[in-house]
Each structure stands twice: as structure tokens, then as C-alpha cells.
Amino acid sequence: MDLEVDIITTPKGFHCNLCNTNVPNKPSLDEHVKGRKHRTLSTVRATRRAQEERSVFVSGFPKDASQAQLTQYFQQFGPVAEVIIDKDKGVYAIVQFSEVDSQLTALSQLVHDMGGMRLRVKPREKKGFKLVDKKNTGVKNQEEFLERLKPALGQAETVNEQMQCVVERLQLAENKRKARELLVQLIQEVFTEFFPESQVLPFGSSVNTFGIHSCDLDLFLDLENTKTFQARAKTSTEPVAETSSDDGRSEDSILSDIDLSTASPAELLELVATILRKCVPGVHKVQAVTSARLPVVKFHYRALDLHGDISINNRLAVRNTRFLQLCSGLDARLRPLVYTIRYWARQKELAGNVGGPGPLLNNYALTLLVIFFLQNTDPPVLPTVDQLKHMACEEEECVIEGWDCTFPSQPIAVPPSKNQQDLCKCLGSSGLLAAFFSFYATFDFAGNVISLREGRALPVTSFLSQARKVPQEEEEKNAMEEEQPRKPHNQQAPKLGSLNVLDPFELSHNVAGNLSERSQHSFQRECQEAEKYCRSLQYLRKSTKGKPWGLVRLFAPHGQGPKKLDGSVEMSISIPFKPALLPEVLRNQLQLAGDGFRLIWFQKVCAAMVQVFQNVLKCRLGSFTESAPSGDAGHAAVAPGSCESMETSSEELNTSSDSGIAGPGSPQSAAAAAAGSKRRLSSSEDGDASSSPQDKKPRLGSGPKPGTPCWTWTQTHAVWAGRRKVRRELIKDAADTRPEGSNMALEVQVTDHIVEKEPPVKVPLVFKVQAKLVGNTQSTKVLLKVHPPSEGKEHFRDFFHFLEVFLPKMVDTLMEKGV
Structure with a gap:
């Protein structure tokens, strides 16, 4: 029903x-x-x-x-x-x-x-069940806010005034800020009753000077002094004075129920949740989330319609908040730049993960991207974290969990910047906002890791050999054998992804590690579009006819994705660079290759892709061609722009295979042919190619360029139809429960079963796959352009949708196994 x-x-x-x-x-x-x-x-x-x-x-x-x-x-x-x-x-x-x-x-x-x-x-009243679409609700609220913001932006005379207007409309109002302070005081008073000498410290958007009116309230419950109090009370020979509360229990009696020095974070969080739920008026929807990377207790405060959370092991986040406060005080241009870029990113659907973690940028990562850009202007607007460390006095030294978090507590200790560039174009300068878009429009995200500590981009090859974390048990064993104290945080490498931004202090944390390859590509593409717009008169000059100009047009909501001229969507499959999935031998090889790591990885992906089509999906290779990269006529087998290339029929391929010679369709030859005649690495590349002087930026995209290989395949059976059903039948009695595309042997069995039981398609599908390495100014990936057959396009559309998901998974599996 x-x-x-x-x-x-x-x-x-x-x-x-x-x-x-x-x-x-x-x-x-x-x-x-x-x-x-x-x-x-x-x-x-x-x-x-x-x-x-x-x-x-x-x-x-x-x-x-x-x-x-x-x-x-x-x-x-x-x-x-x-x-x-x-x-x-x-x-x-x-x-x-x-x-x-x-x-x-x-x-x-x-x-x-x-x-x-x-x-x-x-x-009880019966209400209809309805799924609330938080994403669409957020989009609707954004559109309403932009409509209210447009009149104010239109009245401004310059883009500078528009940016200041954005700050005024978005920032946390003074009355709301004070109301939050009163709530923090209330929570502090309650928790002091249960945890003597504890501290409730706000951090994050509410206090880092970049908060908006709808931001959450993040709190850190510091129990270090309480632990000392408890230890002193246990060892003291004199009885500790106690006062009774309304329920007859002593003020510190709760400390007798739990030992803070040995209690687990989950036990402490459950206790915090109980106190919030029963003792803080107006607080409801209290929930302890103990499975998150940083466990918290979430709550909602009705009077302010405010969501918040309390953590007990997030001291680094408090220090990060102090760092952002310092940066905001060092230069007045930072706040309007951050507010503008954050709102632009949300309008373009680049930021704002709904309901928690997601594939988009978070506000903290966006803020660090702005600060890193300001560290690299000429002259720099903001100093690096290492420079700030040397400006701090001895009393300001701070080390948290093994990380050096030292910087001055007051902006007055830092010399002012010599950079006088305005936010918008002035006196021949493009302005900081346009310069931000220009900086990241051509930034090599694939080849670099952003470091605010050093204020420069570190080559990604420096991190490849450490792409996987060392298991904790192995660290403990090694520490015991060497009789040295274990440093788990400092030994861990950051999680590499499509965009890598190191936390200023916790250098093992990539704050943009959640970003998907598609989101990173969208961010760079939108930066390129914004850079073009910032050079136009529609951005620089106020319209005399009342038309949208300046930030109004920049904030236009995100539109549809790019399409071909005929309106059809281009058939392409993306296989992103995932260093964490690569075997250790290959990661070491890529590290030694320096800037040439993309070429080696491209060859491996092409070889794996050939295996998937040939061995897994049972496609028949018709021919293989390759064109040389532009400007490198001697690099590949054919000249640039030439339609001539080496072609091999299936008969010749079989002959080559039988004689022990690798034909062009084999995985061995595909790896070599994908890039043509690979030049030998020079001694400088073979050595410390990944390092670069601190005062010089690494060269972007200086490695060898591959050609553009193209395969012609023929598919005679509908191996995509009913594949999941066949797979379930094959593993019904087996213990293998791994997802589709994670077991090559099983996928081969599935294809063989379909080929054996099902008749071939009426018209064989003859299609081409062209591989291209995309990198340098975009996330490194292999882009496979699929050219559909002239006949059987309806069947091929279903086959392509299957390949979009199956092919990248199978390639990742083969790469991870080192096959």
C-alpha cells in the first residue's frame, strides 16, 4: 500500500x-x-x-x-x-x-x-513522514540571502565597499556574540560544579573573527587542572572540604565515580552528555558522537536556536583559533577577503558540506588557502608560521602533542607588511581578490602540498614514500626495540588527496583530505572563470544603468556543467591519482622520479586499463595508435598532428603473443607505448629531485610529457547486463563479500559466465578509447575519452554508464595489487 x-x-x-x-x-x-x-x-x-x-x-x-x-x-x-x-x-x-x-x-x-x-x-497527533532535503533547503536560503544582499551591493561605489558590505552582512552580530559568551559562562558554571578547576574554552568560527550568524558553537572542555585536583584529593592526608548540592550529593562527589586519569574518552563524553542533558537549562538533542575522528558531544540550545559541540581532546583546535585571530589582527584585508571567498565558494557549490563531512571544501581549509596566498604575494602580506615562531618570546613557546605551536600572542610583536595592494584594482594593480583567483587558477595541486609553516608548496614526491600510516602496534614495537619514546603523530604522513593543505601545526593532518577529485577540479575551474571575470569592466566599474556588477555577478549561483557544442554530454572517464593505493615499490619509484612521476604513473594506469578491457571484459583489440605530445616530435612513435601511426590487427597481435614478443595491445607494450620512447632520467632527477630551495618555488610541470595513446576495442557480448546478479550467484557459497571491482579473478568469472550463457549482441560494439594525462594546473589524473560506435549507440550508452564506475575501480584494484 x-x-x-x-x-x-x-x-x-x-x-x-x-x-x-x-x-x-x-x-x-x-x-x-x-x-x-x-x-x-x-x-x-x-x-x-x-x-x-x-x-x-x-x-x-x-x-x-x-x-x-x-x-x-x-x-x-x-x-x-x-x-x-x-x-x-x-x-x-x-x-x-x-x-x-x-x-x-x-x-x-x-x-x-x-x-x-x-x-x-x-x-498523539499523527504526522506524515517526509524526508527533509537539507541540501535544497540550504540552496534556497542562499538564494534568499543573495536577493537581500544585492541592493546593498548595488549601492556601493567600489568593489572594496562591496567586500566590506559582505563582511557586515555575514559576520556574527555583536548581540549574538555576547549571547554566546553568556551561554559559555553558564556551561562553565555548571561544569565547574562537577569538574573543579576545569575550563570551557570556545574555539572555531564563533571566536576566530571569521564567524557568520549561523555558525555553530565549538567548545573545548579542559580537564587537566581537574585531573590534578583529583590526584591531590586522593593523596592528601587531610579531608577535602565538601559542600552539598541541592540533591544532597557533594560538589565533587562525581569525581569519586570516575577516575579521569584512566577513563576512556567515550566514558568522559557520556558523562559530559549526562551533565548537559540534566543540568543546563534550555539544552536538548544531546548526543555523544564517540566514533568521529575527534569525538564530541553535540547539543542544541533552544533560546538562541544554536547548535554546538563539546570536545575533550581538541587542544590543537584552540591553538589554531588563536593563530587565525593573530592573522586577522596583522592585516585588515584578511577578513573581507576570507568572507568574500567563502561566500563565493558556497555560491559555486565548492564549499558547505551539508550534515557534516562531505566531498566539498570546509571553511577552515578555505581560510588557510587565503592565508597561504597572502604569504606568497610580492611582498608578502602575512608571514609564514616559521617566521612567526622566531618572533615569539620565551614565555610564548607552546608545544601540544609534540607539535610546535609557537607564535606571538599579540599582533604588535609582528612588523607590518610592506604590501600596500588593495582588495580591488587600484594604481595598476589587479587587486588581492583577482590575484587570489589567478594564483589558484594555475596552481599545480597535483604536484604540490601546501605548507603554511614554510609558506611554500612542497613537492608531493616528498610524501609518496610515506603515503600510508604505520600501524600503531608496529610503532609501539619499534619504540620498545629501540628503547626510545614513541612519537606517533610526528611519524604519521598526511593523507594525500586531490588537494593537499597541511595544518599549520599538526603537520600530519591534511585539512582538505576529504575533497573529491571532482570538487578539486571544480574549484580550479571556477577560479579560472573568476579570474577572467575580474579582468572585465563589469567587475571593475559600477553600472550606470543599474545592471549587476562587481561581486553581484561574481556571486552568481553555480550553473550546469560544461557540455559540447551540440548539447550532448562528452563521454569521458576520469581515473585520479591516488598515492595511498599504490604498492610501496611503485611509490618509491615515483618519489625518485621527481617531477617525472606523472609519466611513470600514466604508463601503469594505461597498462592496467588494457588488462581490464582485454582480460576482464573480454574486449578484442582492433588497433592501437599513438600521437606524440606537442612540441616533442622525437618523444613518440609518430610526429605531432600526424594521422599515421602504428596499427596492429588482432591476427598480428596473436602472432606476437605466441612468439613471446609483447604486442602493442599487451599490458607490457601498453606501458611503453603509452608514452613512446621514454627518456632516461638524468642524475639530478634520479637523486634529490623532489627538493627545492626554500627561497625558490618548485617548477610546475617540468617533467616529461607523454603521448596520447588510442585503442580500438570490439565488444561482442553484453557483459554489463545482469552483472551484479551473476556475481551474487557466484559468491553465494563463498566468503568473499568485497565490493564490485575489488577482485579481478571473480570479475573474470562473471564475464566468462555471461559470455557462455548469453548470446552475443546483434551488432558488435566497436569503440575507441583515448587516454590523456591531465596534470600540472589540475589534479593529476588520466582522462579517458570514449568515442562511441557508429552502430549500436543505444546499447553502448548502457555500456558506458557501466564503465564509468567499473573501470576506475578495477584500475585501482590492479594498481594496488601491483598487477
């Missing part, structure tokens, strides 16, 4: 009301209904309906009534599962029974008297 209501027919297929999702056809609908999202939401809806059927709405009880009193009264009708009291919106409660009969019994009684108070009991 629910399925009939959930699914409606549309002109373009079907729409699922439950999941708010469109599907094109009946097979896709069947897969969607069986999918995890639909099944999960169906279960949640059924659970809520069952709870409504067993619950009653209760009002009329006094404000000081407790859950225990209501539970005791309603237990006469049957077992009570839960009692929820809401005293902020009105004095009422929801009483949920364990059984439906209990609810019917409670409703059948006409008069309810609890301690002389007459209660009003009625059925």
Missing part, C-alpha cells in the same frame, strides 16, 4: 515521494525500491508510525513534574517505554507505551488524576 503512495508516474519515468528521487524506467525503479536508502526510510517510517500508535499526548501537569512521576502514574495502564517532556513550548509530554493495548486502556479512562492534578490525555 505504501509503495503505491510513494511511487508516482511522471512524463520522464517515476518519482519516489519517500526518497524525493526520480528514476527513468521500471528496471531502475525496481533497483531503487530494493536499495538501501528506500529500505532504510521505509523502516524509519514504519517505526515512527508504530510509536504513534502506542503513544498519548498529556498536558495539565505542573512545571516541576518529572519524568519519573509521569512514568509511575501511567504504568498502571501498561509498561511505559519512554516519556518525553517539553517544557519550553508548553507544559506537555508524550508518553509512549510498549504495547498498543496500553494506549487504548489509558484513552478509555475518562478522568486522569495525578497527585490532585487533573491531566488531559488524548491520542
